[in-house]
Amino acid sequence: MTLVTADPFTMWHPVASAHDVPYRHVCHAQLLGRELAVWRADDGYVNVWENRCLHRGVRLSIGSNDGTELRCQYHGWRYANRSAGCTYIPAHPADAPARTICNRTFPSVERYGLVWSGEDPVGEPPTVDVLEAGTPFGLRNLPVDAPVELVLQHLQTHRFLPSGSLGAESAEMKVEWPDDYSVALTATDGADRSSSSASGSASGAGVPGSASGASSTAVFFVQPVDSGRSVIRAVLAETPPAGEQMAVLRHHATGLNGLVARIEAEAARLPAPEPMVPVLQQVPLHLAEMPEAPSGRQAALRVQVRRKWETATGVAAFELAPLSGVLPTFQPGAHIDVHLPNGLVRQYSITNGPGETSYYRLGVKLEPDSTGGSVCLHEAVREGDVLAVSEPRNNFPLRRDSMRTILLAGGIGITPLLAMAQALDRMSLPFELHCFAQSAAHTAFSDVLDRLGSSVVRHLGLPPDETVAEIRRLVAAHDEFTHLYVCGPGPMLEAARREAAAAGWPDDHVHFEYFKNANEIHDSSTFEVALARSALTVTVGSGRTILEVLRENGVPLPSSCEQGACGTCVATVIEGEPDHQDVYLNDSDHEAGDRIMTCVSRALSDRLVLDL
Amino acid sequence: MIKLYDYVLSVNCYKQRLMMSILGVEYEPVPVDFFPGWEHKGEEFRKINPLGHIPVIDDDGYILWDAHAILVYLAAKYDPSGRWYPTGDPGLLGETASWMLFAEGTTNTASAARLCVNLGYDFDLEACQAGAHRLFRVLDEHLWFRERGGRSWVCSGDHPTIADIALFPDVVLSEEGGISRLDYPALRRWTDRVKRIPGFELMPGIFPASPGR
Numbered sequence: 001m002t003l004v005t006a007d008p009f010t011m012w013h014p015v016a017s018a019h020d021v022p023y024r025h026v027c028h029a030q031l032l033g034r035e036l037a038v039w040r041a042d043d044g045y046v047n048v049w050e051n052r053c054l055h056r057g058v059r060l061s062i063g064s065n066d067g068t069e070l071r072c073q074y075h076g077w078r079y080a081n082r083s084a085g086c087t088y089i090p091a092h093p094a095d096a097p098a099r100t101i102c103n104r105t106f107p108s109v110e111r112y113g114l115v116w117s118g119e120d121p122v123g124e125p126p127t128v129d130v131l132e133a134g135t136p137f138g139l140r141n142l143p144v145d146a147p148v149e150l151v152l153q154h155l156q157t158h159r160f161l162p163s164g165s166l167g168a169e170s171a172e173m174k175v176e177w178p179d180d181y182s183v184a185l186t187a188t189d190g191a192d193r194s195s196s197s198a199s200g201s202a203s204g205a206g207v208p209g210s211a212s213g214a215s216s217t218a219v220f221f222v223q224p225v226d227s228g229r230s231v232i233r234a235v236l237a238e239t240p241p242a243g244e245q246m247a248v249l250r251h252h253a254t255g256l257n258g259l260v261a262r263i264e265a266e267a268a269r270l271p272a273p274e275p276m277v278p279v280l281q282q283v284p285l286h287l288a289e290m291p292e293a294p295s296g297r298q299a300a301l302r303v304q305v306r307r308k309w310e311t312a313t314g315v316a317a318f319e320l321a322p323l324s325g326v327l328p329t330f331q332p333g334a335h336i337d338v339h340l341p342n343g344l345v346r347q348y349s350i351t352n353g354p355g356e357t358s359y360y361r362l363g364v365k366l367e368p369d370s371t372g373g374s375v376c377l378h379e380a381v382r383e384g385d386v387l388a389v390s391e392p393r394n395n396f397p398l399r400r401d402s403m404r405t406i407l408l409a410g411g412i413g414i415t416p417l418l419a420m421a422q423a424l425d426r427m428s429l430p431f432e433l434h435c436f437a438q439s440a441a442h443t444a445f446s447d448v449l450d451r452l453g454s455s456v457v458r459h460l461g462l463p464p465d466e467t468v469a470e471i472r473r474l475v476a477a478h479d480e481f482t483h484l485y486v487c488g489p490g491p492m493l494e495a496a497r498r499e500a501a502a503a504g505w506p507d508d509h510v511h512f513e514y515f516k517n518a519n520e521i522h523d524s525s526t527f528e529v530a531l532a533r534s535a536l537t538v539t540v541g542s543g544r545t546i547l548e549v550l551r552e553n554g555v556p557l558p559s560s561c562e563q564g565a566c567g568t569c570v571a572t573v574i575e576g577e578p579d580h581q582d583v584y585l586n587d588s589d590h591e592a593g594d595r596i597m598t599c600v601s602r603a604l605s606d607r608l609v610l611d612l
Numbered sequence: 613m614i615k616l617y618d619y620v621l622s623v624n625c626y627k628q629r630l631m632m633s634i635l636g637v638e639y640e641p642v643p644v645d646f647f648p649g650w651e652h653k654g655e656e657f658r659k660i661n662p663l664g665h666i667p668v669i670d671d672d673g674y675i676l677w678d679a680h681a682i683l684v685y686l687a688a689k690y691d692p693s694g695r696w697y698p699t700g701d702p703g704l705l706g707e708t709a710s711w712m713l714f715a716e717g718t719t720n721t722a723s724a725a726r727l728c729v730n731l732g733y734d735f736d737l738e739a740c741q742a743g744a745h746r747l748f749r750v751l752d753e754h755l756w757f758r759e760r761g762g763r764s765w766v767c768s769g770d771h772p773t774i775a776d777i778a779l780f781p782d783v784v785l786s787e788e789g790g791i792s793r794l795d796y797p798a799l800r801r802w803t804d805r806v807k808r809i810p811g812f813e814l815m816p817g818i819f820p821a822s823p824g825r
Contacts, residue, residue, distance in 0.1 A: 023825040064822035143795035
């Protein structure tokens, strides 16, 4: 019975106890030779990750758990709850980390007061009848410098007294084997001494002895830490009365300490086994090579509308949950494409705070001149519906290296800025979030804003000229350590950009995101586009876009809004003069002329050479 | 103002900096070229401390050496609440003294291992490491039961004592001496709690804890 036959790599094992993972702590664990960082986010989820920062291999168990993200102590890379995706790299404050930068995660399930995980576990963690039927009570875990098999072998002979009769001289022990890595021992006081052949009977697992005296069953799960090291994690089937718990815990600790001393003495006489060498995941091919550019608008995810509610007058909020597994990592400022039942594709910012990774929360304003997007979401999409959405894309990244951040939100423009404000708040970075809205009833996500306290300033019911005056006041003073982020209706955004420029703000400190491109697009020109990498030259005629013509010629380019607002279809210009018609790039970018939005912009010169 | 004869990488000097920072006591550090200069072994320094070791404090002419003795003095003199060195509670005071002696053990094992690895001291490294593991096992179990009893600190009161300060640096820097704390989860949780004491100060090799919930 003590021979371990199952493949431990396909099994679930306990890796920590629930009390080893209090909030805001990172537990250091090991299973089958592999080190793990185990931490509980503020939403209760227990993350089990490879204990290794992707950047320099430093242990994440010395990192800090801020309740939503784990931050590596070495260079401050931050990783999201659940997905383990990187959300911020301090050395590249202006860039959004690639979604592919993601730590290795292992499954986690809490059961019987233990955190279960595994290398590649099949099915569910074990269920043990006696614990299912009882009120499980965890004992103190004991690390043992000995192999699992030796620990299991010795556990068969382990003795303890039933919880109710710690004063007894001895108890009858019954041994059962729920599975290869656990032993269930039942101690019964006052059992008939004549039938003391005791151990070994395997049938009826978990049914307490029928003897008249007190009886306690404890299940001892043995965690294979490494080839020569284990942890005994014991769970009593019944929780003792509150007043007796300490005595019971002491009783078991004393007994197990003695057992561990005997096991270790024997292990010390045996030759030490070779330590296990965990297989570190190789960099997968798709990351090692130049990524294949996705073409068109991708909708790789299926999500379900978990909740829909009116968060403000004319603003519907949606919580989109994954159908299975976890959602891809998002960063503040990111948006997703939502593919609507009527065939339209619309972009919406993710409003979640850091660590809120079990759903994406969107806010959608019903536009009076809706061309079908907001009407469809408001009227046709209901709770329970399944939608196709793209993975998050961040073309509006938030720097977190400024001494002060000013966020200006106009109406529904609050959505990306809300995610930014929550991230800054969590990191204790100073910021102001100015919300311009018609009235309190028109302010979306007021509950979230309330939680951000005095950093939020509401400007309600201002007429346009007073809005401009207020913005002028807000951006009057600036320094090189302050960054400005603006999102809102076109006129408000134009005003903010104009006032900031007038006050002397450099372009690269003013970040903005338009809802849409209200410019009239001039598409009558005809020009040649040469692709430097692809050795291909195409002609873009009047009425066509660079993006369309390239796609027809088999050159894949990602896109999202396809109206020059979101920045997804950007290409690098090597030669030629672009005819910019987008609202994504700022004036300095337009002047520099080294990037172009291929969905709307064209060429003033006869020929453009692009780095594609 | 108190003068602290100090070396930034010394755990025993750090214990004093930590205590004074928590108590809000101003002091003037006097850097001693401990490594590689061995200034504390020189003739000049032995005029201050004939034993030739640091830390030493000079509190307006009152000279005191020995890390754990200085903690007793600092807490007794500069903690008006009387909780860091609980002279008003004989039971708690006894516990504090007991764990201060235990801390001599962790200093002589865990911190000695760190001196071997970092500064090339000629101690028996394996013996130091094995000794530290023996003590850490005891301390981990002790702290686990403290948690179960609703307590956070080494002694049984609801407030930390100088015993926590004496033990903390030996424990938290043990990995520099090749002593993993993988097997001591309760000990690791306690180091987070110490890091969240108001006025907590860092030293090289010690990282801050995230804010508590």
